[in-house]
Amino acid sequence: MPELPEVETVRRGLVPAMEGAKIAGVEQRRADLRFPFPDDFAGRLGGRTITALARRAKYLLVHFDDGLVLICHLGMSGSFRVETAHDAMLAGEFHHPRSRDTRHDHVVFHLERDGAPGAHVVYNDPRRFGFMLFSHEKELDRHPSLAGLGVEPTGNALDGALLSALLHGKRTSLKAALLDQRLIAGLGNIYVCEALWRARLSPERLATSITAAGGKATVRSERLAAAIRAVIADAIAAGGSSLRDYVHADGSLGYFQHAFAVYDREDEACTRPGCHGIVKRITQAGRSTFYCSTCQC
DNA sequence: ACTACTCCCTGCCAGC
DNA sequence: TGCTGGCAGGGAGTAG
Structure with missing residues (x-):
């Protein structure tokens, strides 16, 4: 949640x-x-x-x-x-x-x-x-729960160079790497899917494939870092996403779920202008990944 | 050191 | 109308 x-x-x-x-x-x-x-x-x-x-x-x-x-x-x-x-x-x-x-x-x-x-x-x-x-x-x-946490995806700390350095050498999928709280702390299944769609990157791509030696920024790492920061900022501004019974402390609902491009939209048309793909659902590391295989590569 | 997989728990929804 | 199986915003622990 x-x-x-x-x-x-x-x-x-x-x-x-x-x-x-x-x-x-x-x-x-x-x-x-x-x-x-x-x-x-x-x-x-x-x-x-x-x-x-x-x-x-x-x-x-x-x-x-x-x-x-x-x-x-x-x-x-x-x-x-x-x-x-x-x-x-x-x-x-x-x-x-x-x-x-x-x-x-x-x-x-x-x-x-x-x-x-x-x-x-x-x-x-x-x-x-x-x-x-x-x-x-x-x-x-x-504290054991906090000591190993990675960078916050808020503010401007997470840029293309840092993201490239964090993912360099990682042999896991880009999806799994972004869910790893030791690298970036705070992303979960929804916002990883949404950030990858915004960055037009496939969740199945090897994490290290968007990096350059020495942690230098690449076009893709810049794009993904910007997408992560933007989707998190947009979601906070919207008051988060309300799925099922999740509500705010005051009982009101967040509305970012209406802005999902891919999450929980299996079989729907990709909304990227000019893309005629269909959102797919696959399983990675035991969890659902939603993405458009036409425009995310 | 990394990576991958299972499990914790309850509720809900689709499909039979 | 039940029942059953599968799935859900996470992460700790274990086994290679």
Whole structure:
């Protein structure tokens, strides 16, 4: 589910309720998600004030006033939603328009602000591939989940030369290489497919084939780096992609899924002007790849 | 060191 | 109307 643009959208959606708020209490409704919750999870969070919400790749980072950091990963099906006390009351009594499936509400953060009860932030995750772990600001970069992550595809850091250097010598497919979080951190199945289509490059091409010795930029690496940055920026601007039940923290939907050129568009006509190809679906590394074999080569 | 494959878990949808 | 199989935004762990 959530790739970088979705996590960034979630982060922005949670900021108003969470930044500057104090944790009044935490309901932890099961012992584990993908991993066991840290010991005394609720106890360690209670009474702390949230100073900032940050993001690294697909990780949401909740910073507290004493340097504690809660590292959250949403896995495939995780989501957060913000409920006001009023929402919670209505949901209990009526079918509230914004109510949703609460079967997999695993964690509820009760917030307070200026001593008054604030919002509830609820973590829901049907498949439980998500997880929450603790770290500390001073050792965050060395945390096992974050230490090996590659470059962010936001901003201008990822250019043709860097991409060429990262992919040089990689004998795997271009698709698999772009999914490797150690190289570029934050891309997932959707945005890799979309970036490759924008760059007119085949997902089946050998990753090293778009590079030059010494990591010098090539026409193709420049094109792909630009496509990756653009698709991520466009998706963030659109509020991410809403597939199935994925919604923003405030319950609204992102709309980038309407802009997909190839993802989940098997058998549809390629929309590139002048191209008369049909979008195909193939399986790479056990996951679906969507692309146009006519214009992507 | 790399690369490839399996598995974790639940829900949903198409096809029978 | 069931049932069944396949598939889904991810990544850790293991085996070559």
